[in-house]
Amino acid sequence: MERSTIGRLLQHAAADEAFRNRAIENLGMALAQEGFLLTDAEMAQMRTWWSELEGMTPRGATDRIQALARANRY
Numbered sequence: 001m002e003r004s005t006i007g008r009l010l011q012h013a014a015a016d017e018a019f020r021n022r023a024i025e026n027l028g029m030a031l032a033q034e035g036f037l038l039t040d041a042e043m044a045q046m047r048t049w050w051s052e053l054e055g056m057t058p059r060g061a062t063d064r065i066q067a068l069a070r071a072n073r074y
Contacts, residue, residue, distance in 0.1 A: 006045065009036050010069035014062070024053055024061055 012034065013020045023030035027050050031038065038046065049068055053061045 014066045
């Protein structure tokens with residue numbers, strides 16, 4: 001089964017520190033730079049998850065994204 005766009009995005013963010021850091025600073029811009037196209041519903045879900053990362057340490061954000069990637073097998 002092929003992963004959804006959200007699944008691929010979470011895996012990419014979990015594995016690529018530079019992308020993850022850009023996405024934490026500006027999610028929309030980072031997605032556009034990487035060529036991710038999300039539906040409105042997918043973007044709303046990503047913004048909800050990303051809002052949880054505000055104020056986290058880089059390691060905390062990485063751990064949270066990895067947990068999301070594991071828990072959300074799209």
